[in-house]
Amino acid sequence: MMRLVASDIDGTILGHDGRISARTVRAFQACADAGVEVVFVTGRPPRWLYPLREQLGHSGTVICSNGAVLWDLAEDRLLSARAIGLEAVLEARRLIKQLCPDALFAAETVAGFHLEPGFIENPTSELLAEFTPAPLHETLTAEDAVVKFLAVTHSGTPDAFLAQVQPVVAHLVETTHSAPRTALLEMSAPGVNKAVTLAAYAASLGIEAADVVAFGDMPNDIEMLRWAGHGYAMASGHPEALTAAGYQAPHFDDDGVAQVIEARLAEEKLGA
Incomplete structure (x- = not known):
């Protein structure tokens, strides 16, 4: 069952032109409509989250700075941070x-x-x-x-x-x-990565790894892709991310994230 979708941003849903495709926007909206939690997990700092707000209309929690920061996008405020001395x-x-x-x-x-x-x-x-x-x-x-x-x-x-x-x-x-x-x-900081913070966030919602679908494309996504029950590396991603992930999403240029979300939502609808 897909209860939570966790997605990297750059190279996964956001291109070099700074745009998120209309198909990808629709796919994340379909998740919300189906009651599937969506969280973005990025290396970006909070001040660089404007594509989520402006293009996706996202206002939920965002895991930033490779897991070091948990940010409330709706209120633009820090929820937690793990710092390096x-x-x-x-x-x-x-x-x-x-x-x-x-x-x-x-x-x-x-x-x-x-x-x-x-x-x-x-x-x-x-x-x-x-x-x-x-x-x-x-x-x-x-x-x-x-x-x-x-x-x-x-x-x-x-x-x-x-x-x-x-x-x-x-x-x-x-x-x-x-x-x-x-x-x-x-x-x-030691022990901080995307997977650690995502796991804690999912647990706070009562969601287990088996019900998490995650997307990423680079080495900073590896731990998250391994942790998620269904970790998808982009076909256009780094070789180490592709090796680490249990699944592969189509190329970024082919709206790979949207394709996977659409297919999984359709499967769950048929199963229901």
């Missing part, structure tokens, strides 16, 4: 810098975003317009709740950067990536 952030930065001297860093906090000069290559980025780049040790304090620590190198691949860094900082943070081409790593 400042000492762990600065030590992870030091270790990564030893491995990769050209690495640059940023920190997503509950209250905002801190980024080092050069972290974003595009000087006209809207992100840079809102936040002033500065060394992290100068702007971060012990009171800042860092929910995601980021490291980027403008050379190499995401997979190679992850393989290099992950073993070295594993005692300090959980490390993953979700960028198809940019060597950008995303780090959370």
